[in-house]
C-alpha cells in the first residue's frame with residue numbers, strides 16, 4: 001500500500017507504536033550500558049532509571065488511543081485486503097491485548113526487582129553464595145507467577161504456558177514435552193557412545209591464546225566477511241555475551257575472551273553475530289515499531305545464532321577459510337595447527353557442568369533440566385530453597401557429574417535473576433530449527449559448503465534474509481518452519497546432524 005493511500009487511523013497507529021518502541025529501545029540501551037560500561041556503584045540508580053522508562057514504555061504501549069485506532073483499522077476493508085497490513089494488525093492486537101493484562105505497578109516492580117536481582121546474582125555467583133540470592137529468587141518467582149496469572153492460563157494449558165508465550169508465541173509446555181522427549185531418548189545413547197568410546201580428540205589447537213588485540217582483529221575480519229554491518233553495529237566485551245537490536249541502524253553484540261583459547265571466543269562472537277545479522281536483516285527502516293520489523297520469537301532468533309555458531313563455525317569448511325586468516329593475523333603463533341586437528345578439538349563432546357561451555361550434544365540436556373526445574377518452580381512443586389539440591393541431582397542423573405558448588409550449578413545463569421522464566425526452552429528450539437533450516441539451505445544452495453570453504457557467505461545470508469529476516473512476524477514460527485522445511489519442528493534433523501558429526505569423529509557404529 002502506498003503511503004498516500006494509507007488510512008489516517010493506520011498511519012497514526014503506526015506513529016504511536018514507533019514512539020513506544022523508541023522508549024523500549026532506550027531502556028534496552030540502558031541495559032546494554034549496565035552490562036558493558038556502567039560503574040558498579042550505579043546499580044541502584046540504574047534500577048530507578050529503568051523502572052521509570054519501562055513504566056513510560058508500558059503506558060505508551062497500553063494507551064487507550066491505540067485500542068481505538070486499532071479497532072478502526074480492523075473495521076477498514078481496504079486494510080483487511082492488504083496482507084502485510086493484515087498481519088501487522090493481527091500481531092498488534094495480540095501485543096496490545098497482552099500488555100493490557102499487566103498492571104502498571106507490576107511491570108515497574110518486575111523491572112526494578114530484576115535490575116537489583118541481577119546485581120545480587122552477580123555477587124552471589126562470584127562468592128558461590130546461593131543463600132544471598134535466595135530472597136531475590138523467591139521475590140522474582142512470586143512476581144512471575146503473578147504475571148502469569150494476569151496473562152491467564154491458556155485453555156488446556158498451565159501457568160507456565162502464559163510465561164512461555166512471551167518467548168515462543170503459540171507454543172505450550174505439552175508441545176515442548178512432545179519435542180523434547182524423543183530428543184532426550186536419542187541424545188542419551190549418543191552421549192554414552194561418545195563417553196565410552198575412549199577417544200579424546202587432542203586439545204592443543206584450543207590452548208592457543210593470542211593477544212586480545214589480535215583476537216579482536218580476527219573477529220572483525222570474520223564478522224565483516226559474513227555480512228555484519230559495522231556502520232550499523234558494534235562489538236564490546238561483557239561477562240555474559242548478548243546481542244541487542246536497539247533500533248534502525250543500531251545492533252550491538254558483546255563477546256568475551258575466556259582463557260580457553262581463540263576458537264571458543266570466536267564461537268561466542270559468531271553466536272551473537274547470528275542474532276545480530278537477523279536484527280540487521282529485519283525491515284526496520286520501513287517498519288520500525290511494527291510487528292513487520294520484529295523478530296519472530298526467541299526460538300527463531302536462536303536458530304539464527306546457532307546456525308552461524310554451529311553449522312557454520314564448527315564446520316570443517318569454515319576453518320578451511322578461517323584458519324589461514326587466523327594464521328595471518330596471529331603471526332606464526334598458530335602455524336602448527338591443522339584444520340583437521342582444530343575441527344576435532346572444537347567438536348569435542350564431553351559432559352560438563354556449565355551450559356555455555358558445553359558441546360552441541362550435551363547442551364540440550366542442560367536446557368531440558370532447566371525447563372523441568374523452572375516449570376516445577378512456577379507450579380510450586382519445587383521451592384526455590386530446594387533448587388540447589390534438585391539441580392545437583394539432575395546433573396548427576398543426566399550427565400553423571402557431581403556439582404562442586406552452586407557457582408558451577410544453579411547460580412551459573414542470569415535468566416532467573418532477570419525474571420526470564422520460560423526462556424530456556426528457546427535455546428534448544430533454536431538448535432532444532434537451525435538443523436531443520438540447514439537441511440533446507442543445503443537443498444537450496446547445493447554447493448554451500450564449497451562456498452563457505454572459500455569464505456563466501458553471500459548465498460547463505462541471502463537465503464536467510466529472504467526467507468526469514470525480511471518477513472518479520474508475518475508468519476507464526478510453526479508456519480515458517482513448515483513453509484521452509486515441509487515439516488513441523490521435530491528432533492530428526494538435529495539428531496542427523498549430531499549423529500553424523502560425532503559418529504565420524506568418535507568412530508561410533510551406526511545404530
Ligand code: ZN
Nearest residue numbers: 271275302305
Ligand atoms: Zn543466543
